[in-house]
Amino acid sequence: MSAAVEVPGLMPGASIRYCPDFLDRLDQKRLHRQLLDELHWNRGQVTVFGKSHAIPRLEAWHGDPLATYRYSGTDHSPHPWTLALDEIRHLLQQFRSDLQFNSVLGNLYRDGEDAMGWHSDDEPELGENPCIASVSLGAGRDFRLRHRSKKDIDPVTIHLESGSLLLMEGSTQKYWQHSIPRRRGRNSPGERISLTFRTVLVA
Numbered sequence: 637m638s639a640a641v642e643v644p645g646l647m648p649g650a651s652i653r654y655c656p657d658f659l660d661r662l663d664q665k666r667l668h669r670q671l672l673d674e675l676h677w678n679r680g681q682v683t684v685f686g687k688s689h690a691i692p693r694l695e696a697w698h699g700d701p702l703a704t705y706r707y708s709g710t711d712h713s714p715h716p717w718t719l720a721l722d723e724i725r726h727l728l729q730q731f732r733s734d735l736q737f738n739s740v741l742g743n744l745y746r747d748g749e750d751a752m753g754w755h756s757d758d759e760p761e762l763g764e765n766p767c768i769a770s771v772s773l774g775a776g777r778d779f780r781l782r783h784r785s786k787k788d789i790d791p792v793t794i795h796l797e798s799g800s801l802l803l804m805e806g807s808t809q810k811y812w813q814h815s816i817p818r819r820r821g822r823n824s825p826g827e828r829i830s831l832t833f834r835t836v837l838v839a
Contacts (some may be wrong), residue, residue, distance in 0.1 A: 637731070637772055640803060646789060647781070647828075649811030651804070654794060658731065658771060658801035659724075670720035671829050673768025675742050680710070692818075693750040703836040706759060714739055719822045721831070728833060731801070735769055737833040745777065745816065748824030752816035756784070758809040761836050766809060769833040771804040775825035780815045 637660075640653035659691065663670060675696035697705060698721055699714035706712070717725070721740055728735040736748060745754065759769050782791040804814075819825055 640731075640801065643792070643794060643822075646826070647792060647812070648783070648786075648789070649806075650781070650808040651806035652781075652794075652808060653803045653805075655731075655801040655803075656797050656833060657799055659727070659773070659799035661799065662798045664773055667720050667724065668829060669717070671742065671773065671831075674718035674720055675744075676715045677742070678742055678777075679742050693752065694744040694746070696742035696744070697739070698742070699737075700838075702838045703739035705739060705741070705761060705836050724771055724831060725833065728771075728801075735767070735803075735833075737769065737835050738838070740833045743830040743832070745775075745825075745828040745830070747826065747833050748819035751818040754782070754813045754815045756809045756813050757832070757834070761839050762809075764810075765806050768804045768809070770796070770804070771831045771833070772796040772798060772800050772802075772828065773831075774798055774828035777816050777819070777825060777828055780817060781789075781812050782814075784813055785813055798828075803812060 637657055640655040641654040643654055670701055675698065677694040677696050680691050680695050697712045697714050698717055703714050704711055725737060757766060779794045779796045779802065780791055783789040794802065
């Protein structure tokens with residue numbers, strides 16, 4: 637495993653590091669199968685302009701018992717940690733001792749039609765400067781970032797490979813948004829699991 641390297645480019649207010657080989661290949665395949673079987677996958681809803689829509693991917697929220705998280709307009713109580721999630725959480729702590737998380741949001745992208753729209757992980761229960769650790773398994777996908785207010789700054793694209801780790805820290809969520817765009821036709825990828833570990837502030 638190599639050290640995480642800072643993502644190059646003009647990204648004021650962002651602290652982003654990327655490690656392409658966080659998980660080795662054998663672990664990737666095994667963990668992918670376990671996560672498909674163990675996690676409580678469901679297709680959530682999001683409300684836009686008063687109308688409810690099914691999100692274009694499957695989700696699973698797991699963590700400590702009190703790590704309730706509000707996203708897409710709904711409060712989500714966590715399912716318990718699974719063996720695979722606990723293993724990856726332990727690897728994150730080995731990678732860097734301060735990476736200690738009490739929850740994880742799993743996203744299952746079934747194919748290139750599944751996507752994630754522009755957003756920031758800036759919910760109040762994540763605190764002012766949250767650390768988000770994103771682990772990818774399966775097909776690679778482009779991860780797009782854009783500044784929230786400065787339109788003269790070019791968007792940044794990071795191709796998240798299977799087994800990779802992306803760390804977003806500091807004021808990244810305050811100044812930047814991110815997304816996973818659709819990929820259709822010849823560029824349509826296969827199945828991908830994204831695990832975004834985070835710390836929910838518990839009163």
